[in-house]
Amino acid sequence: MTANGRPRATVHDVAERASVSRGTVSRYLNSSGYVSDEARARITAAIAEVGYVRNNAARNLVTRRSQAIGFVVHEPHLIFSEDPNIGSIMLGTNDVVAAGGCQLVVLVVDTEADAARVADYLRGAFVDGVVLVSARSHDRITDAIESIGLPAAFVGRTDPAVKVPHVGIDNRQAAAEITRRLARSGRARIGMLASALDRDSGADRWEGFAEALGARYDERLVVPLPLYSYSAGVQGMTELLEREPDVDGVVAASDAVAAGALEVLRAHGRDVPGDVGLVGFDDSAWAQRCNPHLSTVRQPARDMGRAAARLVLDQLAGRDVASVTLPTEVVWRGSA
Amino acid sequence: MTANGRPRATVHDVAERASVSRGTVSRYLNSSGYVSDEARARITAAIAEVGYVRNNAARNLVTRRSQAIGFVVHEPHLIFSEDPNIGSIMLGTNDVVAAGGCQLVVLVVDTEADAARVADYLRGAFVDGVVLVSARSHDRITDAIESIGLPAAFVGRTDPAVKVPHVGIDNRQAAAEITRRLARSGRARIGMLASALDRDSGADRWEGFAEALGARYDERLVVPLPLYSYSAGVQGMTELLEREPDVDGVVAASDAVAAGALEVLRAHGRDVPGDVGLVGFDDSAWAQRCNPHLSTVRQPARDMGRAAARLVLDQLAGRDVASVTLPTEVVWRGSA
């Protein structure tokens, strides 16, 4: 703080220099009116002269507010490279947090030690609220939030056990819809590359798939995958082709998975959409880069981020809040 | 802070409950020795009973340290989706910041208003130091850092005008090397898709390309592009093919650009690497997803993040620091 040599100027210094009291300077700083034009002018000059900048630590101490909102993202190593939605969610959150005059600070938890440190940070009154992405049910961060009652919102989960509002989409309904349309286009042997069945997003997509197919659902045609990643898609499609060479329709749990599958299909000489129809999920950057472009379901990622931010800002303002489910849209392109 | 009803417990409460003085509790908290076993036990119990958690605002005020390091990223909308290196850099920074017992807080600046707010945040003593990614020369954030003398480090820039250390790679040398190897493989008409010539990374890559080709350099074969993106690659390759249909070698300024170019080449019936050799830059996730895999130059992104973090931690510790240049490695795959 005093890295450049001379110590930081304080309100005290400004007041002295401007020949007014600290109270007046403070009123000036917080534009709470009642400062004469003359005093105002002298203070303005004094601030410039002594190079005053406010010390937030002190301010937070008394106001009990930090004017900062946290954004915690788990498992960033796979998330930033595989899930382009995260970036959009983050930006959406930033939109409304910034509009509310707050600073968004994103906290990455990459290791167990990180989780502990972030939990401490949250507890330490560094942020007034927090939005969380891809959190687990009972990790230390969720626990910390609940124990201190920090205003929070999850995006993309819906564990009813924790009493924190969330914003999500109806994964089940969306998956059912895109599956139905794929089926209606005349496909007979439709399989699914089902990622992350241990997360509710993954489980719901799988359920929607099964629901849409009804009696025609064949468990042999769904291959469970650990991640929403490209390489999972490669692995899964290879497996599916072995199990059922006649497959003519594939629902991938994400666009990245679909992209991986597409590559395998191409390598095996299958034409898409000629021989097999393929659909993804997310409408991420992948979708328009595949050849042919992917039919997929669009997640309103930025809006989800915005909604989550609003959820915590509302709590901060003392308003009642409830979880929200945002609508999705299936976009039909060349792959099916 | 009092969102859950009862007010937060303080050191005072703990001391009272444990029948010791505030000073003793403080010593216990900061493990600065000199606390009897008996007192220690009582304090431990008291902390649990009243649910004490330290208030960092107060602590920072007196210690003049926040134990937090900032990580500011500009233009995140294009960065997180197009440049997978950013995520790795961030994780690398987090590695060493966390090891140093500090919390990494990442600040995204998406708009001009964001820049101003982040500058304020930095000035407000919320962080002890900061690493910056893809900053411009004279934006308000850089200015803020210099004016208050905040320990900082850039990753990936080298504007000699600002006296802040940076960690980078030798873009020029790396570009020259990969261009030379492409040339050596017998290509005669080698073009370049040159992104971001207004940033030093872009300019240096272009210079390296020109240097490697020497007399054979033909300005007509370099098409300048605004971004390191896939769509820039599509646009650039289309343009290049128009200018010179006989092109048989292409140096792309990034893997994303190369991926876009690859798609265009394929659409125009050119075989890669048969008809035209193609190389990228970054060794990002794109490289292994293209078909064929991209030859490219590997950036030690995570290490760059680590080095940058070390740079600011060292400054904090009062040590002298100097910019560092990390070595790159060209990896030879199927595309050339």
Next chain:
DNA sequence: TTGTACGCGTTATCAG
């Protein structure tokens, strides 16, 4: 080994 008292830089309260 423990307790006391002061200061960190602001904002808030309340007389003037």
Next chain:
DNA sequence: CTGATAACGCGTACAA
């Protein structure tokens, strides 16, 4: 409209 003065919660010399 302005100026004292009291918090805010914690670390830390210094005294005991």
